[in-house]
Amino acid sequence: MEFHEKLQELRKNRGLTQEELAEALYVSRTAISKWESGRGYPSIDSLKEISNYFSITIDELLSSGKMLSIVEKENKANLRNVCDLLVGLLDVCTFVLIILPLYPNRIDSYIYSVNLFDYTQTTDFNRMIYWIMFVSLVAVGFIKLILLKTGKEKCSQVMTGISMTLSILLVIFLAITREAYAVVLLFLLLVIKGIVLYKCTK
Numbered sequence: 001m002e003f004h005e006k007l008q009e010l011r012k013n014r015g016l017t018q019e020e021l022a023e024a025l026y027v028s029r030t031a032i033s034k035w036e037s038g039r040g041y042p043s044i045d046s047l048k049e050i051s052n053y054f055s056i057t058i059d060e061l062l063s064s065g066k067m068l069s070i071v072e073k074e075n076k077a078n079l080r081n082v083c084d085l086l087v088g089l090l091d092v093c094t095f096v097l098i099i100l101p102l103y104p105n106r107i108d109s110y111i112y113s114v115n116l117f118d119y120t121q122t123t124d125f126n127r128m129i130y131w132i133m134f135v136s137l138v139a140v141g142f143i144k145l146i147l148l149k150t151g152k153e154k155c156s157q158v159m160t161g162i163s164m165t166l167s168i169l170l171v172i173f174l175a176i177t178r179e180a181y182a183v184v185l186l187f188l189l190l191v192i193k194g195i196v197l198y199k200c201t202k
Helices: 003-013 018-025 029-036 044-054 064-099 124-150 153-176 180-201
Strands: 103-107 110-114
Touching: 003 029, 003 044, 018 029, 018 044, 044 064, 064 124, 064 153, 064 180, 124 153, 153 180
Parallel strands: none
Antiparallel strands: 103 110
């Protein structure tokens, strides 16, 4: 007997509706409906709740093959969440490119390092591009962290693509405008982000 048939039988034997079982397991009625129709499987935590509630073992609910499949799927989802969290945090860290003294200001015969707020010895166009792209990257990082919290996976992947594109464009622009310190720091952030994403896809 398949899992969805077992769950349905267990529920009916207890004389429960899908709503009542959902309340007992602290899940939505939609989740119960999905599990009973065979369109999906519960998480490991939900499986434990089901086995405790009906006083049966997880082995009685699922075959070992299905159990391994669920565990593998959950591990991949957890790894993806960690990667999304790291990428989001790295994008938020782009804020340091605004506040750290990475830009050269020449006064008389001396060159002082200043942050982006005080950086005046470049064109207005360059400063505008720096501000737009730095703020955009930080915003993308915050949006990615919010999407991670709400579990919107597809939107999160789109934001990752935007993040990588913005980072590459910004590295190129900083290299063209010869902002040596800023380009090295941003390039390091980009490399770390690339390694994180590579590890996630393995």
